[in-house]
Structures are given as C-alpha cells and as structure tokens.
Amino acid sequence: MSKEGKADSSVSWQSIRDTMMARIRAQDYAPGELIPNEVDLAAEFGCARATVNRALRDLATSGFLDRRRKAGTRVREAPRRKATLAIPLTRADVIASGARYEYRLLERKLDTPPPLVREHLKLSGSERLLRVQSLHLADDVPHMFEDRWIVLDTVPDIEDVDLTETSANEWLVRQAPYTHGTMEFFAETAGARGQHLVCAPDDPVMTMIRVTWLEAAPITLVQQSYSPSHRMRLDL
Structure with missing residues (x-):
C-alpha cells in the first residue's frame, strides 16, 4: 500500500499477471502449490484486491491456475490452455x-x-x-x-x-x-x-x-x- 495506506491505482492487473506468471515459470510457486490469497497479494503489490482478482482470473482462464471457492488458488500441475486440446501425458x-x-x-x-x-x-x-x-x-x-x-x-x-x-x-x-x-x-x-x-x-x-x-x-x-x-x- 501507499504511505497513506491506500491502494495505488497506477498498479495494473496486467503487471500483476506478468509478475505472477514469472513466478510460476521460475517455480517460486511450484505445480500444485497454493499461492498467497488475494488480500496478501494486494498488500504486497500495493493495489486493490479487485486488481489482483482480475490478474488471477486471467491466469486461471489461460490455464495456469486452478481457482476454487473456499479452497484457494493453486498452480496447475499440468497447465491447460483455452484451446480444446490439452497436451496429454x-x-x-x-x-x-x-x-x-x-x-x-x-x-x-x-x-x-x-x-x-x-x-x-x-x-x-x-x-x-x-x-x-x-x-x-x-x-x-x-x-x-x-x-x-x-x-x-x-x-x-x-x-x-x-x-x-x-x-x-x-x-x-x-x-x-x-x-x-x-x-x-x-x-x-x-x-x-x-x-x-x-x-x-x-x-x-x-x-x-x-x-x-x-x-x-x-x-x-x-x-x-x-x-x-x-x-x-x-x-x-
């Protein structure tokens, strides 16, 4: 958050998405691991929770995150894309x-x-x-x-x-x-x-x-x- 304790409106959801994607690639968040909740991420990035939510929704739609109510958000073990075909094991x-x-x-x-x-x-x-x-x-x-x-x-x-x-x-x-x-x-x-x-x-x-x-x-x-x-x- 800013010095006044308010969210910084200049932080975009796209920048948060890109940072989170970089962490997934580097396995800072390992496959299957629960990532921090939206409140903690909003505090880390100094933005509104809604901005974090938008970034995580985009990653979930792209197939990199699995989001479930009351169960949190996890990195997919086998990331799936929006395409109709997923790479099989x-x-x-x-x-x-x-x-x-x-x-x-x-x-x-x-x-x-x-x-x-x-x-x-x-x-x-x-x-x-x-x-x-x-x-x-x-x-x-x-x-x-x-x-x-x-x-x-x-x-x-x-x-x-x-x-x-x-x-x-x-x-x-x-x-x-x-x-x-x-x-x-x-x-x-x-x-x-x-x-x-x-x-x-x-x-x-x-x-x-x-x-x-x-x-x-x-x-x-x-x-x-x-x-x-x-x-x-x-x-x-």
Whole structure:
C-alpha cells in the first residue's frame, strides 16, 4: 500500500499477471502449490484486491491456475490452455487404457536441427537444441515413437534431467508452462521408424507434430508416430 495506506491505482492487473506468471515459470510457486490469497497479494503489490482478482482470473482462464471457492488458488500441475486440446501425458493415456506403461530413452544428444525444424521453431541459428528420441510401450508392445527437439535457451533446466527415468513429454508438461502452440495430424509410411514400432517401412502410421511456445520463445517440436493399430479418441 501507499504511505497513506491506500491502494495505488497506477498498479495494473496486467503487471500483476506478468509478475505472477514469472513466478510460476521460475517455480517460486511450484505445480500444485497454493499461492498467497488475494488480500496478501494486494498488500504486497500495493493495489486493490479487485486488481489482483482480475490478474488471477486471467491466469486461471489461460490455464495456469486452478481457482476454487473456499479452497484457494493453486498452480496447475499440468497447465491447460483455452484451446480444446490439452497436451496429454503419454504415460497417463496408456495406463488409462488398462495397459502397463513402459518408457525407453533411445537417444539424447545436442544436435543441429534440420531445415523443417528450424522453420517450425523460427530459429535464428544461435540456439542450443537437445534432441531426444524415445519409445513408449503398452503391455510390452510399441505404442508410440517420439522424436523431439527442445530449445535449451527457453527451458535450460531439462539439460540436467535424467531422461532415462522421466520422459521429456512428462517433464515438459509438468515443468514448462506454454502460452500457445500448434498440432498437425497426418498419415504417412513408417519408414525407418518401423524398426521401433515393429512394422514394415511401408506400413501407414498416424503421426502428430506439435510445437509449443512461451510467448515469443519456442519450447519444443515433437514428432510422435503411433503403431499402425493405434486409435485416437477426442472428447468434444
């Protein structure tokens, strides 16, 4: 508050939103954690409670906060966007189907991205990228082959993560909030991925390319190719 004990009307809800978002990104407020209440935040920012409320509502609408009456406001463990599709946890999807989940890291290395990846991520050429290839299985049968490029300039913490134990999919969903992205679905022949999906190179497989961003900073591009028998269901 100001010296007179009154709220400062010059403090905007947008500035509070941006500060709170920065804290979520830095995990000052960890996934699942209860954040301070509106009264305490209003005192901290020196503004009216209504200004804090507007900022938190915007973050909740954007999918970063979960607000419940009498239960407080928490940081979402898996942030959801306003879009109709949320990024799935492959492990959770396999388990939900009744199958036993297994994950294998096939390759992890710093690498130079090909032109298609550079174009999708709008890279300048100076960024450091981590390439991660992995296989997800359901009841010992290949479920999905994943080829992922991660921009370390945007999410540097993943470089220290043991990806033999935690998949990049799961770590990014839980630890790297995103603001927007794109998803493309198409059918193509398996090609070299057939050796991982246990199918012939000319067998058709469903492939999805997803790109996510944190404002203007690219986070990751992932190409996920599913076994020929895979079926996908979307709830509308």
